[in-house]
Amino acid sequence: MNNAITTELTPPVSAALTGWLALTNHERRTLQAAMAALQSLGQSSALASQPAFNAVPSAPATTLSIDTLPAVDLELFRSEAYRALGQGETIAFYIAGCRGLLGLSQPLGIPIYKAGFSRGLTIETRLAHLRQSAYAGVWKSGAEHKVEAGFDSWEATVLRLEHPRPAGSPVRSLPQALAITLPAGVDPLDIDRVLMQALAPRSLQHFVTGDAGQAHCGACAVDPARLRRFTARDTKRGRKFPESKELFRLAPRQDTEALAQLIEAVVADAASTLLRR
Secondary structure: OOOOOOOOOOOOOOHHHHHHHHOEOHHHOOHHHHHHHHHOOOOOHHHHOOOOOOOOOOOOOOOEOHHHOOOOOHHHHHOHHHHHOOEEEEEEEEEEEOHHHHHHHHHHOOOEEEEEEEEOOOOHHHHHHHHHHOOOOEEEEOOEEEEOOOOOOOEEOOOOOOOOOOOOOOEEEEOOEEEEEEEOOOOHHHHHHHHHHHOHHHEHHHHHHOHHHHHHHHHOOOOHHHHOEEOOEEEOOEEEOOEOOOEEEOOHHHHHHHHHHHHHHHHHHHHHHHHHO
């Protein structure tokens, strides 16, 4: 009996937010960039001591191209109408890794991270939950769910903006997160949903179910089933294994500016919707 829990896909967001992620900046398609990105997770000495990626010439590009992002009218954030909405909730966008995820990344030659939001500016509570639940620590071999070690050591990586965002931007840099100040009336859960949908082309789930991902796994002698990750969850009806869908092919050091601009686009879209009402 298949006891894995699946969730419905959220409605598609506009093509402007989904289409651009299918494009990549091939000039930054280097293993050195991927290695540097994963090493940024080395705030933990244990993680920093892990060996580097194996050389995999066929490794797909992971960095996001800022040149292909949807255009954002930053004047919106400086407008009287936007300010009249008032200040709403502040949330934090983080990218995290762990030893178990590093073990998946290395033979593939690509960095894999968990991305998500935390309400407020303190992400430690969220990280503690990831550790306690051993998020993504299970994979399925046939009908059997297998638990792997190393998924109880989640740590946030550094997200550093090389340049401050333009005046009025709702995004600012924290040591291990991007802080986003939402206008009043915008639900943080909607921002989370839309951004995760926009990043879906970079998801590990999307990669492993596509022909290119299957071929790359074959070239690296990696069982694609190991990349379909689940989290064990005890319920009154027994243990369930919902799929862990917030794993992405990202390079934090290279992608922070692009992620900030994408978040601005999502917030601007939500604010524009409010202003049209």
